[in-house]
Amino acid sequence: MISILLLLIPFCSTQIIPELLAGIRGGRFGDGGRGGPRGFHRGPDGFNEGFDGTGGPGGFDGPRGRGGGGLGGLIGNIAANIEQQMGLNDADVIGDLRGASRSEWGAKARHFCRRYPGHPKCQRGQLPQFTDVPTIIETIIYNAGDLLPRVPLLNIRDPLAGLNSELVGFIKGLQLQFGQLSSQQRNDIQNSCRSFKCDQQSTQNTQAKHELMSKMLAFDQAVGGKAAPAHDKVNLRFDRTQQVKQAMLKRANLSHIIVPADNGVFDRDVLLTEHQANFLLNELGEAGRGADVPGVPGGRSPRSGVFFQENMVQKWDIWKPIQYTLDDSLEESDKKDIRDALHEISINTCILFKYNAKPKGYHLNYMKVDSTTFCGLSYVGRTDPANPIYLSFQCGDNRGVAMHETMHALGVSHQHLRLDRDKYIKIDWSNIDPQHYDTFAISDAKLYTSYGTKYAYDSIMHYNAYLGAKDPSKPTMIPLVNPAENTPKLGQRAKLTRADIRLLKKMYCRPGCDDQNVHCGTWALHGYCKMKQHMKWMNDNCKAIVTSVDNKMYIGIFEK
Numbered sequence: 001m002i003s004i005l006l007l008l009i010p011f012c013s014t015q016i017i018p019e020l021l022a023g024i025r026g027g028r029f030g031d032g033g034r035g036g037p038r039g040f041h042r043g044p045d046g047f048n049e050g051f052d053g054t055g056g057p058g059g060f061d062g063p064r065g066r067g068g069g070g071l072g073g074l075i076g077n078i079a080a081n082i083e084q085q086m087g088l089n090d091a092d093v094i095g096d097l098r099g100a101s102r103s104e105w106g107a108k109a110r111h112f113c114r115r116y117p118g119h120p121k122c123q124r125g126q127l128p129q130f131t132d133v134p135t136i137i138e139t140i141i142y143n144a145g146d147l148l149p150r151v152p153l154l155n156i157r158d159p160l161a162g163l164n165s166e167l168v169g170f171i172k173g174l175q176l177q178f179g180q181l182s183s184q185q186r187n188d189i190q191n192s193c194r195s196f197k198c199d200q201q202s203t204q205n206t207q208a209k210h211e212l213m214s215k216m217l218a219f220d221q222a223v224g225g226k227a228a229p230a231h232d233k234v235n236l237r238f239d240r241t242q243q244v245k246q247a248m249l250k251r252a253n254l255s256h257i258i259v260p261a262d263n264g265v266f267d268r269d270v271l272l273t274e275h276q277a278n279f280l281l282n283e284l285g286e287a288g289r290g291a292d293v294p295g296v297p298g299g300r301s302p303r304s305g306v307f308f309q310e311n312m313v314q315k316w317d318i319w320k321p322i323q324y325t326l327d328d329s330l331e332e333s334d335k336k337d338i339r340d341a342l343h344e345i346s347i348n349t350c351i352l353f354k355y356n357a358k359p360k361g362y363h364l365n366y367m368k369v370d371s372t373t374f375c376g377l378s379y380v381g382r383t384d385p386a387n388p389i390y391l392s393f394q395c396g397d398n399r400g401v402a403m404h405e406t407m408h409a410l411g412v413s414h415q416h417l418r419l420d421r422d423k424y425i426k427i428d429w430s431n432i433d434p435q436h437y438d439t440f441a442i443s444d445a446k447l448y449t450s451y452g453t454k455y456a457y458d459s460i461m462h463y464n465a466y467l468g469a470k471d472p473s474k475p476t477m478i479p480l481v482n483p484a485e486n487t488p489k490l491g492q493r494a495k496l497t498r499a500d501i502r503l504l505k506k507m508y509c510r511p512g513c514d515d516q517n518v519h520c521g522t523w524a525l526h527g528y529c530k531m532k533q534h535m536k537w538m539n540d541n542c543k544a545i546v547t548s549v550d551n552k553m554y555i556g557i558f559e560k
């Protein structure tokens with residue numbers, strides 16, 4: 001054992017050596033924490049129980065390998081730590097590759113193959129050569145999806161399958177119009193790239209990604225345990241988000257001239273889980289793309305009959321208050337803004353929140369990030385094991401920003417991603433930042449529902465009119481109804497509006513009244529609930545939209 005320790009000394013930090021010595025003295029490298037000789041038991045295949053004493057065919061690492069409780073797991077973690085220190089800069093892979101020297105290429109090549117296992121020269125124990133760097137960079141920029149683990153093929157139910165042809169035809173008519181670029185709009189975006197570096201990442205994007213990656217790693221380890229794969233999982237989450245953005249540009253026939261902002265974020269303030277990214281990639285025709293990697297699933301997922309689960313946007317159980325906790329990074333004034341935001345949601349809906357310093361199970365975890373690159377970040381819907389909500393408190397309207405991000409965590413998306421948005425706002429494609437195309441283009445019309453609430457210019461979930469503008473004096477989103485009055489309303493963060501409250505009530509405050517189809521809200525807004533031929537089907541399948549009171553049918557959008 002001491003000889004093994006001596007071999008490790010040149011590679012280990014002074015913080016790791018005492019941990020090894022303490023482990024030896026405490027017998028941690030025996031039977032998974034119980035001590036004793038089992039870790040060195042010689043079976044018929046040699047030292048097949050491994051140092052962690054688990055009795056499998058895994059050699060010295062044992063079947064648990066990295067992340068296990070014994071020496072095999074600790075060595076694996078040390079190796080991962082060494083690879084991280086000597087490997088690529090995960091937030092700026094391209095920049096790090098461009099600055100690589102021949103002498104350090106071996107370590108960087110190993111790290112590259114770990115992150116991008118689909119590269120041809122990462123197969124069968126090979127490593128790419130230093131002379132391959134230019135082609136590697138080109139592939140990562142435009143076709144990184146080919147190098148990542150294969151996108152699993154999901155069983156996604158078509159919400160229009162088997163329905164009345166009139167209901168189907170109406171939705172398909174909207175889908176044909178929605179999110180499709182005309183040749184003029186595409187030319188407007190392409191022309192922007194003549195004066196805008198559409199194929200280069202800004203230092204702001206790299207810095208934002210670095211800050212976010214550090215926070216996410218710390219959160220995952222604190223909440224989910226310090227498992228060795230945590231770093232790889234965060235990397236894959238970021239890579240899948242970028243892959244979604246690339247796929248959207250590909251669908252718009254713009255991927256050959258535009259490299260999306262690689263900042264780890266989707267639609268400016270949304271974080272995607274790996275499952276949500278895979279869902280979007282399936283909808284964008286990217287299922288099956290990538291390389292087969294041991295331990296990373298690439299097969300089919302079970303079919304689900306409820307669109308909220310099927311679309312990977314999970315609602316919260318509100319039979320009990322939603323737990324939340326406040327990170328030590330928050331100032332007292334920050335905590336007050338968050339509490340006030342939660343209070344406003346609670347007094348206007350049935351949703352209750354309860355502070356817990358040490359929450360168990362699903363909860364909201366509010367943290368402060370000292371960054372000028374964003375106001376707030378959140379996942380959409382409940383995530384496992386908890387929902388981090390990152391707030392910068394540098395944008396003003398701190399209470400409103402906290403409400404906006406909490407609404408995301410409750411499952412509410414941005415107003416301008418609705419299927420009917422083109423009836424209410426016009427996007428000035430000639431003025432958008434092309435690298436933030438994902439902020440303005442729809443990735444999937446089935447992902448979110450309006451629950452039958454009317455489009456609201458003053459919703460706290462709407463972005464402001466000038467977001468993502470090349471020319472900040474001109475709006476990127478222009479209201480089609482009374483623009484002089486409604487343009488100033490876009491992006492308000494002062495309070496929840498009637499539309500926001502109505503939406504939350506329909507989502508959460510009617511137990512048993514759930515929509516079974518993502519398009520229920522759109523049909524309701526266009527009067528299909530009142531049509532005799534559709535009334536029964538809508539009443540049976542769109543219960544969050546249609547309620548029955550005293551044997552009379554009331555449409556949710558007319559509620560006071």
